[in-house]
Amino acid sequence: EVQLVESGGGLVQPGGSLRLSCAASGFTFSSYWMSWVRQAPGKGLEWVANIKQDGSEKYYVDSVKGRFTISRDNAKNSLYLQMNSLRAEDTAVYYCARLGQWLEGGYYYYGMDVWGQGTTVTVSS
Amino acid sequence: EIVLTQSPGTLSLSPGERATLSCRASQSVSSSYLAWYQQKPGQAPRLLIYGASSRATGIPDRFSGSGSGTDFTLTISRLEPEDFAVYYCQQYGSSSLFTFGPGTKVDIK
Numbered sequence: 001e002v003q004l005v006e007s008g009g010g011l012v013q014p015g016g017s018l019r020l021s022c023a024a025s026g027f028t029f030s031s032y033w034m035s036w037v038r039q040a041p042g043k044g045l046e047w048v049a050n051i052k053q054d055g056s057e058k059y060y061v062d063s064v065k066g067r068f069t070i071s072r073d074n075a076k077n078s079l080y081l082q083m084n085s086l087r088a089e090d091t092a093v094y095y096c097a098r099l100g101q102w103l104e105g106g107y108y109y110y111g112m113d114v115w116g117q118g119t120t121v122t123v124s125s
Numbered sequence: 126e127i128v129l130t131q132s133p134g135t136l137s138l139s140p141g142e143r144a145t146l147s148c149r150a151s152q153s154v155s156s157s158y159l160a161w162y163q164q165k166p167g168q169a170p171r172l173l174i175y176g177a178s179s180r181a182t183g184i185p186d187r188f189s190g191s192g193s194g195t196d197f198t199l200t201i202s203r204l205e206p207e208d209f210a211v212y213y214c215q216q217y218g219s220s221s222l223f224t225f226g227p228g229t230k231v232d233i234k
Contacts, residue, residue: 035223037170044211044213044225044226044227044228045162045164045170045213045215045225045228046225047215047222047223047224047225050221050223057221059221059222061222095169095170100172100175100181102175102176102179104176104179107157107176108157109157109158109175109176109179110157110158110160110175110217111160111172111174111175111176111181111215112160112162112170112172112215113172113175113181113182115169115170115171116169117169118169
């Protein structure tokens with residue numbers, strides 16, 4: 001079964017740090033771009049970061065640049081998000097997601113086709 | 126940065142009715158990079174449509190996507206009870222950045 005399982009969420013004070021993990025199984029993890037997406041309470045989805053298959057390219061939403069770091073360990077089939085200098089507005093459910101890629105008619109198509117169940121991060125004093 | 130706008134914010138319909146959801150982009154979006162997701166309360170999102178019109182694996186054919194340029198549409202031909210949820214469009218743009226629309230809630234009338 002294709003599966004992503006997040007862990008590492010919790011309550012942290014403003015300015016603190018937290019490291020999220022995402023364990024992948026049931027597919028060749030090293031073949032896919034991976035993403036982190038978050039959802040603040042009662043709000044919509046917000047893409048946070050992407051990482052290429054070999055970790056050589058990483059991209060972030062502006063609001064987390066310089067504070068969050070995405071990384072992966074293909075030998076352990078794991079994705080990580082190191083979150084530093086946390087703010088109240090970082091409070092959210094954090095999902096890891098696989099970026100699926102399809103080649104059809106000579107064109108590549110993309111979509112986040114596998115999601116974890118999410119882990120909750122609460123930043124509060 | 127491309128901004129996605131979804132309308133309406135809430136759509137109140139009855140089972141069996143047709144739902145038409147709109148996603149408008151502030152700049153032209155490649156159809157290859159436009160996707161739709163469904164999210165039910167307490168659950169992770171689920172990919173419905175990629176490439177603006179291709180159904181993801183296991184998605185019923187009552188879901189269809191269309192559009193190009195700046196205007197995209199998700200249509201649910203006949204609403205089933207399990208289709209009442211929030212729907213998000215998403216685009217994958219330059220510099221490998223993603224953005225989601227604010228979502229459309231489809232609720233039971």
